[in-house]
Structure formats: C-alpha cells, structure tokens
Amino acid sequence: MIKVTLKDGKVREYGPGTTLETIVKDLGPRIAKETLAARVNGELRDLSFALTEDAVVEFLTFAHEDGQKIYRHSTAHILAQAVKRLYPDAKLAIGPAIADGFYYDFDVEEPFTREDLAKIEDEMKKIIKEDLTFERFEASRDEALSLARNNGEPYKVELIEDLPEDAPISFYRQGEFVDLCAGPHVPSTSRIKAVKLLNVAGAYWRGDERNKMLQRIYGTSFPKQSLLDDYLRRLEEAKRRDHRRLGVELGLFGIHEEGPGFPFFYPKGMILRNELERFWREEHERAGYQEIKTPIILRQDLWERSGHWDHYKENMYFTSIDEENYAIKPMNCPGGILVYKSKVHSYRELPIRLGELGLVHRHELSGVLHGLMRVRAFTQDDAHIFARPAQVEDEIVKIIDMVEYFYRDVFGFDYHVELSTKPEKAMGSDEIWDMATNALRKAMETKGLAYKVNEGDGAFYGPKIDFHLQDCLGRTWQCGTIQVDFQMPEKFDLSYVGEDGERHRPVMLHRVIFGSLERFIAILTEHFAGAFPVWLAPVQVKVLPITDRQANYAKNIEEKLTGAGLRVEVDLRNEKIGYKIREAQVQKIPYMLVVGDKEVTNNTVAVRHRSEGDLGSTTLDAFIVRVTDEIRNKTR
C-alpha cells in the first residue's frame, strides 16, 4: 500500500497504481466534482495520474490559482481545437493561461473578424458538449518532431527543437485534436462551463517584432455562467474608472488631436498636480535634497558625450538654433551633471542629492500612446544623487524607504518590484555592471523586498529597480525607479576631493518616486476612481444653498472656508437641492454643505459626505476642524 498525505494532514492508504481520480472520488462527490487537477509532491498532475509511491497530494479546484490556470489553459486547447475544425489551415503557436483568462496564437492567412470569433465560440461550446477526455501521452524527441511535422505545425516543430535534450515531451489529445503541451489539464472538455472570447489582436511570434505577426485570440472561462457575468460586469465597471474618461468628466486633463502624446492639464488637474508637487517638495527637503531646474534644450554634443546619441537617438527630438544642433532632453541627467560640475566638491558634501521636476520629451511609437500613462512629454520627479561608493547602498535603502512611504503609506497602492539587468546595448564592462547590480540587490535584501528579475531590461548606463503600479484593468505601469550609474561619472569626468586630497570618482544614482507626474496622476485617478482624498481634491467643499434666500449666508461660508485655506465652490443657481447634490456627487467633491433656512437660523451647516451621505448639522468651525484634520493627515 502507498500512503497519501492530504492537505489537511490526514493520511490515507491506497494500492499502488491508484489514480488521483479514484482517490478524489473516495473523498466525496462534492470535492470530486470541483477538483480539476492535483499537485503531487509539488508537481502538477492530471487526475488520471496513477500513484506509484507515497505522496503528498493537494487537489486543486478553481479556487486555487493553479486550478484557474489549468482551467483556462484547457479552455485554450478547446479554442485551438475549434479553430482547427473551422480553419484547418491555421497553424498553432502557443496558448497559455494569463491573469484573467487565456489566449492562443494562430498563424492564419486572413485575420479573424468579430463574426469569426462568434463562430469559434459556438464551436467551442460544441466541443464542450462532446465531453472529450484530455488524454496525456509522452513521445520521444523524434516521435514528437514527426508528429508535429505530420500535423503541419511548423511552430510546434520549432518549440520541440528548442526543448532541452533530456526534457520529457508530452502531448494532450482531446477527440481528433492533439497539441504539444506540458499539462496538466482538466479531465474532460465538459468541465468548462462558461466561456467567452473577448478580442483578437496581432502578436509577434515569440514576441519578436522581426518575426511574423500571428493572430492572438483572447478569452476567458469560468466554472459558472454567473462568475463569467460578474467578471464581464467588473470589466465594464473598471472602464468607468479609466483616467482618460474621468480626466474629461472631472475637468482634470485631456489630450487633443492637435498634440498626440502631449497632454493638457486643465485648472482642476493643475490643483491636483500642484498639491502633489508641494508634497513632493516637502518630503524631499526633509530627506536632504536640493532642488534644481535644468534647460529643456541643450546642445547636441552634450548628448553625444553622455551616450544618449549612441543609445537613445531614436527616442529623441532635435532642433537647430543659429545653425547649431540642439536636442530636446529625453532625460534630466546630463543637466544635473552640469550642475554638479559647476564647482569642486569635497567628500564632506557627499552625498549630494539634486532633485528636479524635469520636463522631458521622448519620441514614443504612435501605437503605444495611452492617455496620461504613456505620453511623449512628461515631467519626471527626478533626482541625481552623487555619492561616495561606500554611501551607495545606504542611499538606495533611503530611496526605497521614500517610495514605500509614498506608495504604501500615503496613497495606499499595491505595487511590485522588478530588478532589471544589463541590456545588450549597454555602456561599460560586465564587472562594473555586476557591482552596480549587486548594490541594488543588497539594498533590497536589507529591506527584505521581494522582487522579480528582468534580464537585460536595464537602462543603457546602469541596472535599475522599478516599482510597478496597476491601472483600472490590472495592467501594470512602471513608476518609481532607482538606477545605479558608474558610466556618466566616467563620461563626464566627475570628481570630488577626498580626505587624502586626491580626486575621486563619485557614483551616480538616478531615481524617481512618482516616475512621471502624468503617469502617476493617471494611476491616482484610476485608483481613487476620481474620488481623491480631500488633500488632493480640486474642490474640497461645495456650498449648496437651498433657495436664493440663503445666498448671502452661503457666500459668507465660502469666504470663511477660503480663509481657512480650503478650496470651495458655491452653487447659487436656482435649482432643486437634489440637482445640486447630484452634480456635486458626480464631480466627486468630498464635502457638500447644504444650507437652508434652518441652518441660517441656527448658524450651522448641514454636512454631506460624498460616500458617507448626510452627516447632520454642525457649526462651521467644527466642520473646518474636521476637514483640515483630514487634509493634514492626508486621510484616504
């Protein structure tokens, strides 16, 4: 007998060769019905897997992340089968599960249309009804290659050829359809209850733009129709948080056809922006930064010297002045360097932290522009830190602290961290890159920060840590970044005078906290769905008189609130109170003060909060205390 240890620690005994399916049925009909696959001694397995030795077994349902992945991946196979039935000439590429669903890439002569998608979805539903079993079989490398060749699947051939020599090669068959796949899968196609194909888009084979563009079909699936409906509803709701939409609705910012990628900030958006800048300046002053401002246009030879000409020219705009060549800055570092070089520095001054809210311009490909998230002109909350080598790690830790304070404590964002290493097109030796990369690693370890590694994704002058934030649809955007740079100090012959009276080379750190004000404001808008914390709200209080009898009282209140440093508007129009409230609610103004005859008589205000509703009457002074407290504490 073999011992099977279950998740809850219970041990059961079965004869050798017992399949997981038998075991799960033994556990009960309900778990058997919900179980999709299992993890056996850490390895994901099909339910048809037969146990030959003692094992720790965890049965996976849709409630498990791995269970969901297996479920969606199996759906992707059904998609591929449907496509092959309807379009026998389609060549299969890859079809993984992704965050909220799956996709499958096909090489087809004609791109799929919306109507095609509907047809394919219908065919998938047929396949589900056919209740086809997912059967696993293994093949030798040669068998696998000839199978893929016989099926006329060149992409699969390529995939097999790239598998390591000793890797077992497995296939899955459902009905007439066979696909190369590591698995595992759900037991049969009928396990997929609700499926929806969402959209189709081009995608390069292996993500390389030099390769052929394939047609990628995105879809999702759930074990219940109601879960699918919920998901689709959530998607719709998420779209209502879109900063591009809220930017216009709330009068914050917008992009006009006259300036693709060049955003406009309207008066209310500027209030938000200025508040962020004010907060930023306070925090940086506290952290020992000095502020500078460097020009937007500088001579081209500066950029040749910095390496931008060689490494970043395609992203830069150029101009000429008096027949001399100039460049519009895509980064602030060369300017910061010139400030550093403007005088001789002693080791006693270091680290020197020069902050700059610097407007940079970058030529981004037209297809990547996205509201305020991805633009061609943006303001980085940049800083360049010139440090002695021994100070570098400590400085990195301090920057991480600041990012955490901003993101987690003040704004309440979820974020994740990535470390990017030396790219192909880079300046400097591997040794120097290793040193810089290790400094970042060590700082993150000191902080106990979990991070993922992006090989070859660093800046051309150094490795970086990136902080990524999520938008309303869960897409992530790089915001904060910390970069260690040994190259620029070399290129520009930077130095400081050490204790020994000799010249030494400082190390440079490039860093941003917000990343770009534009992107950060976009994230902020989506995160709060436009209902900004009071300290950021463009209008903090709206005074709503019930009739024009209270107009003077309302104006008086406005004056007092303005005097207390609050941003106030009064709605003096002859409208019903419900109408005024609705408009203030739609504008997501945090506080409404309703004033009618009662309030005038009692010298009070009736407070309404945008999310808490009617809070009852109070004195104006008490209200001012409440709001100013929220502002000072940056209450979310």
Next chain:
RNA sequence: GCUGGUGUAGCUCAAUGGUAGAGCAGCGCACUUGUAAUGCGCAGGUUGCAGGUUCAAGUCCUGUCACCAGCUCCA
C-alpha cells in the same frame, strides 16, 4: 512601428446610397425648492481630413490623421 477595430454636436449614441437626429451638457424663461436629474423653449454639425465612384455619399472605394485593444518598446 505592426495587426485588427473605431471616428457623426462639448459628452453618450441614432440615421436601406435619397432633406443629419435624440438624450445629457450649454443658453433663455418660469418654478424658490431639504440630501443623486423641475418644466418649457433656444441654439448647437463642412459627419476627423483629402481624394474618388455615383444623378445622389455620414453610408461604397483609396489615401491620410487620431483614437481603442493587443504586440513590440518604456516613466
């Protein structure tokens, strides 16, 4: 940049190849109102732009610009 899709009033959307329309917003008038939309009226357009087909184009074709989704690339 690439693949596909979409461009009609400030916004959201209608209009068989046959006189461009509605709701909201705006403006005017009436109503003087108690916690998410009062009523009536007025105005608003070179249908993204440029060509073409046609007796006739918002609608069909070509080009172009912008936007949307994804890919590639990045804060």
